[in-house]
Amino acid sequence: MRYVFLCCLCAVYRCPILVRLRGFQKLMSIEEARQRLMDGLKIKRKNVMVSIYDALNRVLAEDIIAEEDLPRFDRSAVDGYAVKAEDTFGVSQFKPKTLKLTNGNEVKKGEAKQVWTGNSLPKGADAVLMLENAKRFDDEIEVWTVVTPGENVSKKGEDIAKGEIAVKAGTRLKPHHLGLIAALGKSEICVFEKPKVAVLATGNELVETGQKPREEQVFEVNRLVLGALCLELGAEPLDLGIAKDDVAEIAEKIRFGLEKADMVLTTGGTSVGASDLVPTAVNSIGKPGVIVHGVAMRPAMPTALAIIDNKPIIVLSGNPVAAMFGFEVFARPLILKMLGVRCERRPVVNARLTRRTTTALGRRTFVRIRVFQRGGEFYAEPVSARGSGIISTMTRANGYVVVPENREGLEEGETVQVHLFDTLEEADESV
């Protein structure tokens, strides 16, 4: 009923349902398209050993299990004096107590031994008095602060106990993970190999950046942008160059990409109607070929997804902004899966929309947003753009908001969740 009702309005309102019928016959939802791709692929990963000095941002292939306790022994957490805690009971600034300094390996009743952060706790001691909470006189110290047993002591195994998982497989290794792994004494670790992603641009109008364009030629930017997006994720881009609008040439280059890489991205030559050069080329190479063509999203509606010999091909729009969002929605999660990352979201921030923005019903819309902070509040300013070819809308934005298919836009003042693809620029506070 709803369908028919909407269709009656099509001629007047250019409703997306009509677009759907006349263009792609049926636009698929993002979820269904993603699911088809994932269902059709069996992702295989290879492991490789690397030095922890080369492991930043790599993805751990195996759990790191502690072979020993960390710390390996009870140690002082501060610079100070190892004591028996009970020797400090009852002291105060008005009733200080004197302890004798020892150089031996053991602290007896009435004694203290100077220790530095990280030193092992001498036998007999059960707490450490901070340096600044005692006054030293030659071979004794004056104490006026009570310490409790265990105070300022890092107990053996307190950080990580022997046999415990220190870092889980699938973790993207950040500096702090590397620190923990190194603290356990491991200098070589097993990570997943970087997936190789081949990138092909198509289009007769394209010319390489740096060359002199003829009238009506356009600089090709998508290979650079998509390659950089791959590098950001930790994948390895492989440049397939530019193909003319020719099915045979496109097919040959994609075939080469499938041979050399784990995944192929193409831009251009996918649309409605007559210009489906890339899907046609892909289908000429092998099976199953194109499994999705046309997605209910904006931008990036003409995106196609294909599989050949268990390798994915993401057929993106030639439009730079649409190519970036097609990558974001389909290539990014797939590359993360190939990388073996358990989960990795872009940072998000909740912000108040500075003005109303309209979107089309029936399409999930990705609105480019500039987030800024003023007076402690975050604001989301939609970056206006008419076409998805306007690259500067991406450089003026630092994130995007996702508007669901069943909404016609967002209201001014509404709190939205912004996914950040660049840093927040304005700050009125510092740490």
Added chain:
Amino acid sequence: MRYVFLCCLCAVYRCPILVRLRGFQKLMSIEEARQRLMDGLKIKRKNVMVSIYDALNRVLAEDIIAEEDLPRFDRSAVDGYAVKAEDTFGVSQFKPKTLKLTNGNEVKKGEAKQVWTGNSLPKGADAVLMLENAKRFDDEIEVWTVVTPGENVSKKGEDIAKGEIAVKAGTRLKPHHLGLIAALGKSEICVFEKPKVAVLATGNELVETGQKPREEQVFEVNRLVLGALCLELGAEPLDLGIAKDDVAEIAEKIRFGLEKADMVLTTGGTSVGASDLVPTAVNSIGKPGVIVHGVAMRPAMPTALAIIDNKPIIVLSGNPVAAMFGFEVFARPLILKMLGVRCERRPVVNARLTRRTTTALGRRTFVRIRVFQRGGEFYAEPVSARGSGIISTMTRANGYVVVPENREGLEEGETVQVHLFDTLEEADESV
């Protein structure tokens, strides 16, 4: 008055004011310490030309100014038919109109010409009808949708006009910036050189990861962690190795670092009282030497800042977590300044604190936090830790909250701003 009042309570509550008096005499505020460092330095940057293919994450040294309009000509933003808009006025699904297809360079009244996205607009045409909004019959099309003049046309200069600044100097180059620069035809750009940061660890107890430790030895992790933090920012770390607790050896290694690098980081050998080996070594090298020692923060209180021959030396705690926060607060902003980045914040997210956490008055406290999302809400779980040597508190956390000096903690349910140093792991929504 307040000062005296607090001091009376010291013996009982171990108030920070007492610590301040007995330990460092005076702990400096983070702002003052930073200001002293910045005031004492004259930061010089060098420029270098790089290919846009090597420019990801580099920092632009000069404004990129458009030498031509982008687009360079009026072009179609969609696949479709270039038309005179007025030819579509009054049409509807119930009253379609027929236009004659032309192959010429001009569209006359009653004519249409097929165009693909990015094609230049033929002479005479002022709008583009989307492919799916027309039906083609041999040499004519049936049109039932009105287009307005300029519709689906990217006007010359609409993205960036000639002479406009496309990307500002000081921008960290992300894929979308590279895309815009390439679209303007630039293949080589001027970026700032990467600052070199030398990293030295000190401590008799330290042993290299991968070696077999003797009893009481501890694996050295700080050079790896700090080097990785430098790499993350786009700086170039230089490993100075491990120095024994010996002023002469430490001084020699720092001197080497100052010669080879733009900045030196050290860990260990800074504390209260007797173990100030690194500050002593630094002061033996040159002037002005140590300008800050002891900061009103937790962790990382014993951090010292020094300058020799206009090069900064950040003297960090040997404690891995304290070293990381000392880096965050002092080294990170300084490296960003040396990199030439205009501004770069860590992503932040507002979240509700899951439980109360107490902090010390008089110190700015950095509480490690695990942020997670449940039912659309973000929650901030403080990661409990007794000592700042517990590295796993960093791997269990993905961000931190800053508690100001005048607060004794944070309340359960309070909304806090979490600075993220790792990705958000749990999501119950997808894009």
